[in-house]
Amino acid sequence: xxxxxxxxxxxxxxxxxxxxxxxxxxxxxxxxxxxxxxxxxxxxxxxxxxxxxxxxxxxxxxxxxxxxxxxxxxxxxxxxxxxxxxxxxxxxxxxxxxxxxxxxxxxxxxxxxxxxxxxxxxxxxxxxxxxxxxxxxxxxxxxxxxxxxxxxxxxxxxxxxxxxxxxxxxxxxxxxxxxxxxxxxxxxxxxxxxxxxxxxxxxxxxxxxxxxxxxxxxxxxxxxxxxxxxxxxxxxxxxxxxxxxxxxxxxxxxxx
Amino acid sequence: xxxxxxxxxxxxxxxxxxxxxxxxxxxxxxxxxxxxxxxxxxxxxxxxxxxxxxxxxxxxxxxxxxxxxxxxxxxxxxxxxxxxxxxxxxxxxxxxxxxxxxxxxxxxxxxxxxxxxxxxxxxxxxxxxxxxxxxxxxxxxxxxxxxxxxxxxxxxxxxxxxxxxxxxxxxxxxxxxxxxxxxxxxxxxxxxxxxxxxxxxxxxxxxxxxxxxxxxxxxxxxxxxxxxxxxxxxxxxxxxxxxxxxxxxxxxxxxxxxxxxxxxxxxxxxxxxxxxxxxxxxxxxxxxxxxxxxxx
Numbered sequence: 001x002x003x004x005x006x007x008x009x010x011x012x013x014x015x016x017x018x019x020x021x022x023x024x025x026x027x028x029x030x031x032x033x034x035x036x037x038x039x040x041x042x043x044x045x046x047x048x049x050x051x052x053x054x055x056x057x058x059x060x061x062x063x064x065x066x067x068x069x070x071x072x073x074x075x076x077x078x079x080x081x082x083x084x085x086x087x088x089x090x091x092x093x094x095x096x097x098x099x100x101x102x103x104x105x106x107x108x109x110x111x112x113x114x115x116x117x118x119x120x121x122x123x124x125x126x127x128x129x130x131x132x133x134x135x136x137x138x139x140x141x142x143x144x145x146x147x148x149x150x151x152x153x154x155x156x157x158x159x160x161x162x163x164x165x166x167x168x169x170x171x172x173x174x175x176x177x178x179x180x181x182x183x184x185x186x187x188x189x190x191x192x193x194x195x196x197x198x199x200x201x202x203x204x205x206x207x208x209x210x211x212x213x214x215x216x217x218x219x220x221x222x223x224x225x226x227x228x229x230x231x232x233x234x235x236x237x238x239x240x241x242x243x244x245x246x247x248x249x250x251x252x253x254x255x256x
Numbered sequence: 257x258x259x260x261x262x263x264x265x266x267x268x269x270x271x272x273x274x275x276x277x278x279x280x281x282x283x284x285x286x287x288x289x290x291x292x293x294x295x296x297x298x299x300x301x302x303x304x305x306x307x308x309x310x311x312x313x314x315x316x317x318x319x320x321x322x323x324x325x326x327x328x329x330x331x332x333x334x335x336x337x338x339x340x341x342x343x344x345x346x347x348x349x350x351x352x353x354x355x356x357x358x359x360x361x362x363x364x365x366x367x368x369x370x371x372x373x374x375x376x377x378x379x380x381x382x383x384x385x386x387x388x389x390x391x392x393x394x395x396x397x398x399x400x401x402x403x404x405x406x407x408x409x410x411x412x413x414x415x416x417x418x419x420x421x422x423x424x425x426x427x428x429x430x431x432x433x434x435x436x437x438x439x440x441x442x443x444x445x446x447x448x449x450x451x452x453x454x455x456x457x458x459x460x461x462x463x464x465x466x467x468x469x470x471x472x473x474x475x476x477x478x479x480x481x482x483x484x485x486x487x488x489x490x491x492x493x494x495x496x497x498x499x500x501x502x503x504x505x506x507x508x509x510x511x512x513x514x515x516x517x518x519x520x521x522x523x524x525x526x527x528x529x530x531x532x533x534x535x536x537x538x539x540x541x542x543x544x545x546x547x548x549x550x551x552x
Contacts, residue, residue, distance in 0.1 A: 080339030
C-alpha cells in the first residue's frame with residue numbers, strides 16, 4: 001500500500017506535468033463533447049446515439065493515459081530519482097508493479113473524471129438517458145484507457161528514455177501500425193492487422209455496437225474480426241506483455 | 257558492515273572495478289579514496305544494489321542490499337548522481353521518499369531542521385544551489401535514522417563553511433555509534449575525520465589502513481638541528497642512519513626515528529636545538545601509493 005501511496009504522491013507533487021495532462025484531456029473532451037451534443041439533431045439515429053457519441057469522445061483518453069504511464073516511469077529515469085526509489089525499495093519488481101498499478105488506477109480515474117466532464121457539458125444540449133449499452137460503453141472507455149496506462153508504464157520501463165518512449169508510441173500508433181496494416185491488407189487476406197494494438201483499442205472503444213436503436217440492433221460500423229470480450233482479452237495481453245518486458249528491463253539493467 | 261568480495265564490473269571493454277575486496281568495520285568513519293574515475297561510484301552502486309556486478313559479491317549488514325527489509329531504516333546513502341525532480345519542493349521530495357520507506361512525515365521536519373533547510377524546503381528543487389542539493393541529499397539519507405551511512409563525494413559543491421558543517425555532522429553521527437563510508441577524491445576532506453581509509457585506483461585495491469598508519473607510513477625524514485652537526489652526523493651514520501642533506505647545522509635523517517636520534521644525541525652528549533619528524537600529508541602518501549599504478 002505504501003508503494004502505491006508513494007507513487008501517487010509522486011504524481012501529485014510534480015504538479016506542472018500532471019496538471020498539463022489533466023487539463024489537456026479535459027479541454028479536448030469538453031470541446032468534443034460540446035460539439036457532439038450540440039450537433040445531436042443531425043445524428044441519424046437520434047439522441048440515444050448522440051449520447052453514445054458523447055461517450056465516444058473519450059476515445060482520445062488512451063493517448064493521455066499512455067503518456068501518463070510513460071511519465072510515471074520515465075520521469076524517474078530522466079530526473080535520476082529512480083536511484084532513490086530503488087534505494088528505498090531495492091526489490092525492483094515491487095517498484096515497477098506499483099507503477100503499473102498506479103498507471104492503471106490513475107488512468108481509470110482520469111478517464112472517469114473526463115467522462116463526468118463530457119456528460120456535464122453534453123447535458124446542456126441532450127438528455128442523459130443512460131441505457132445498459134451506454135454504461136457498458138463508458139466502462140469500456142475507462143477500462144481501455146486504464147490498460148493503455150499500464151502499456152505506457154511498461155513501455156517506459158522498457159525504453160527508460162522519456163522522449164524515446166513517447167516518440168516510439170506515437171510513431172507506432174500514428175505511422176507504423178496503419179502503414180503495416182495497409183501493407184498486410186493489400187498483400188494478403190489475413191486479419192492480422194486487426195490484432196494490432198491500435199486496432200484492438202479501436203474495437204474496444206467502438207460506439208456503434210453500444211446502443212440498440214428503435215427496431216433493431218445496430219450492427220453496422222466497421223467489420224471486426226473478433227468480439228468485444230476477445231478484444232478486451234487481447235488488449236489485456238498487450239498491457240501484460242509490456243508490463244513484463246518493462247519489468248525484465250528494469251531488473252536487468254544497471255541504474256545509470 | 258560492508259563487505260566487498262572480489263568485485264569486478266565491466267562496461268563493455270572498460271573495466272570500472274577490477275577484483276576489488278575490502279571491508280568496512282562498524283562504528284568508524286571510513287574514507288573511500290581514489291582519483292576521479294577510479295571506480296568509487298561504481299563500487300558504491302554495486303554495494304547498494306543499483307549495479308549488477310560482472311563477478312564478485314557485495315554485502316551490507318550481512319546481506320546483499322536487495323535482500324534488506326526496510327533498507328532506508330538501516331542504510332542511508334547519498335550518491336554523486338543523486339538527483340531530484342526539479343518541480344518538486346525539497347519537502348515533497350523527502351515526503352515521497354518517506355512514504356516509500358514507511359517513515360512518518362514528522363521525521364521529514366526533523367531532518368530538515370538537522371540540515372538547516374527548513375526555509376528553502378518549500379521551494380522547488382530546480383532553483384537550489386549545489387550546496388542545498390547536497391544538504392537535501394544528506395537529509396534524505398538520514399530520514400530512516402540508519403546505522404550505516406554511505407556518502408559519495410558529499411563535500412562536492414559545498415563551500416568551506418558547508419564542508420565544516422558536514423565534518424561536524426559526520427563526527428556527531430559517528431559518535432552516536434553509526435558507521436560512515438565516505439568517498440572522496442580529495443584527501444584533505446577525509447583526512448581529518450576518517451578513522452580508516454580504503455584507497456583504490458583504476459578499479460583496483462591499493463591500500464587499506466588506519467588514517468594514522470597511512471600518515472605514519474608516509475612519515476618521512478627526521479629533521480634535527482644541532483650546534484655540532486659534524487659530530488652528530490658521525491654518530492648517526494655509525495648507527496646506520498642515512499643523512500639525506502645538511503645545511504647550516506640542520507640534518508635530515510632518513511631510516512631513523514626522532515626517538516632514536518634523540519637517544520643517540522643524549523648518549524653522546526650532543527646538544528640539539530631542534531628535533532622533529534617531517535610528517536608527509538596523506539596527500540603525499542596517497543600520491544605515492546597511486547603513482548606506481550599510473551606509470552604502468
